[in-house]
Amino acid sequence: MAVQLGNAVAMRDVFGDTLVRLSQTDPRVYALDGDLATSTKMDKVAEANPSKFLQMGIAEQNMVGVAAGLATVGLQPWVCSFAAFITKRALDQIMVTVAQPKLDVKMIGAYSGLLTGCTGKTHQGLEDLAIMRSIPNMVVLSPADGVEVKKMMEFANQYNGPVYIRLARDPLPTIFDEVSYSFTLGKAIKLKDGEDATIISTGTQTVRSLEAAQTLESRGIRVTVLHMPSVKPIDQAAIVEAAERTGAIVTTEEHTIYGGLGSAVAEVLVENCPVPMLRVAVQDRNSESGSNDALLKKYNIGPENIVHAVEQVLQRKGK
Known part of the structure; x- marks a missing residue:
């Protein structure tokens, strides 16, 4: 779309x-x-x-x-x-x-x-x-x-x-149009189509994923952006399809790296379609208070970090 x-x-x-x-x-x-x-x-x-x-x-x-x-x-x-x-x-x-x-x-x-x-x-x-x-x-x-x-x-x-x-x-x-958008439990939403890799995001990180996708496209890298509004139940079919089609996955969430979206996606992939994968999330550390820009930078979850993760996972993919 x-x-x-x-x-x-x-x-x-x-x-x-x-x-x-x-x-x-x-x-x-x-x-x-x-x-x-x-x-x-x-x-x-x-x-x-x-x-x-x-x-x-x-x-x-x-x-x-x-x-x-x-x-x-x-x-x-x-x-x-x-x-x-x-x-x-x-x-x-x-x-x-x-x-x-x-x-x-x-x-x-x-x-x-x-x-x-x-x-x-x-x-x-x-x-x-x-x-x-x-x-x-x-x-x-x-x-x-x-x-x-x-x-x-x-x-x-x-x-x-x-x-x-x-x-x-x-x-x-705002990403979605109120008239045309409908939420369906357990269904992912493809916001951008690309063949090189897939970014799977949820919540606030979806806007940042779209920004990252634009930067990547300027570098000749076309990615799929898959928004996951339903973390549980999760859209296993969409995850597997993206992995089979693009061969590389990056997940991103404004959440700890443990147990959230990245973990849920990894669980699906390891049982169905293992491919190179990286997770952009808050690492195993305590958080701090600060401005939005400072926190995104310090905890490495801004659009530029998503871009870097995609470039890294493509190296693992062998492209």
């Missing part, structure tokens, strides 16, 4: 607006906040539909327990906190009270990844995909732009079971 990047939009703004609409149109939907509503934009629900907004305070374990209770009586709670908090502080409650009985609870990990607005390393969530995709019955989603956030939330509203959606803090260029 031809991609033209549009205006930058913050995922959290789209999340807040969409949750307001869902809370107004679906009597089952309730918003549960962990005292971060002004940051996550859940405060839009508090303002527009206060009877559907439940303030749980800084008590993530209790918040997830309350959500499980609401789900058992036919309601659909949407639980939101920073990714670093909801996936680690409340992990036992998520596993035992939500995922095991497969309750209809939607969990939003806001401020995921490195770029969290200088909040400090305690507020950066780099392990959430690894944690959540290891849990049985859990759907794990990572949108690339605001349009995809809205479409994923509409899907989650209709899906009966636990869903985790990973959101970034800052505005990102």
Whole structure:
């Protein structure tokens, strides 16, 4: 598909607006906040539909327990906190009270990844995909732009079971057209076609992958860019097809190198179609707070790092 990047939009703004609409149109939907509503934009629900907004305070374990209770009586709670908090502080409650009985609870990990607005390393969530995709019955989603956030939330509203959606803090260029785009669980989206190698990305790294692809094309290297909005379930067929067709894979994610998208893709390839592969992600080190550009550079996950990885994997391919 031809991609033209549009205006930058913050995922959290789209999340807040969409949750307001869902809370107004679906009597089952309730918003549960962990005292971060002004940051996550859940405060839009508090303002527009206060009877559907439940303030749980800084008590993530209790918040997830309350959500499980609401789900058992036919309601659909949407639980939101920073990714670093909801996936680690409340992990036992998520596993035992939500995922095991497969309750209809939607969990939003806001401020995921490195770029969290200088909040400090305690507020950066780099392990959430690894944690959540290891849990049985859990759907794990990572949108690339605001349009995809809205479409994923509409899907989650209709899906009966636990869903985790990973959101970034800052505005990102729009990739998808709201009219023509539709989200399908477990399906990858090919954004660019090329025969030399494939970049498989998710979330915020998809825009950076498109930038990298443009740089590579100027150097005579044509790559496929495969966006993976559904990390679990993952599109195994699309991964295998890309490996068979291009013979080299680079994965990229704003996440630790362990257990996330790169690990999921490697699992598919080693069992079905082993090819040269490299992963662009945060290496085994603690994160720090800083500006977006400084963090992308220090942790080697910017477009230039994707370009370098593709050039390296092509050497392994023998081109």
